[in-house]
Amino acid sequence: PDCPQCEGRGWLVLPDGGAGTARPCPCRKEVLIPRLLERSGIPLRYRNCTLDNFQVANANPRERERLLEGREKCRRYVEGFVDSRGAFQEAGLLLVGPPGAGKTHLASAVLTALIRRFSLAGRFVDFSSLIHQIQSTFDPSSPESKHDVLDPVMEAELLVIDELGAQKPTAFVIDTLYLILNHRYTGRLPTI
Secondary structure, eight states: OOOTTTTTSSEEEOOSTTSOOEEEOTTIIIIIHHHHHHHTTOOGGGTTOOSTTOOOOOSOHHHHHHHHHHHHHHHHHHHTSBOTTSOBOOOOOOOOOOTTSSHHHHHHHHHHHHHHHHOOOEEEEEHHHHHHHHHHTTSTTOSSOHHHHHHHHHHOSEEEEEOGGGSOOOHHHHHHHHHHHHHHHHTTOOBO
16 A cells, blocks of 8 residues: 555655655665566576675685675675766676686675665566567567567666677677667666
8 A cells, every 4th residue: 555645656746846856765675676576587597696605615726715705796786886977877787707607696696785775666577588578579469569568677766787798699680689779778778
């Protein structure tokens, strides 16, 4: 149920003679944050991932050091996400490593932390699934259009693209990736 004070918007408009001043509603964390987390698309397997519960169980000391460094870079990214003017970070993160290293855990943890801290409307997408979903819109009987699928991805305040290297790089895949990343880059929207 929506908050009766702010009607689910998360902001209270102050009686200021029409100047339009607003402040966060007390319900924001109770109502808005769970809604944003649910809408983010973070897979069930990764919904409880945090930077603190990231396991670095690799026996190789060099790999362990790299994983710890990656976790700390993610932590610094979260800490510096809002600049001194109150604007969101424009730069993104690129997490690279072998399968099973923990890239998805870290990306999900960063997205979750930013949603919880800044009430950010973020989005998590598996790239192969996104390509499949876009291709399904080509069927004339599809209830969704290409824009219905792509617009939320391209406009998210923060986007996590998972499994980027898993999709065969066809011309369609490359063009779609360029469209998404270029739109986000020119719109100054961060991507992980």
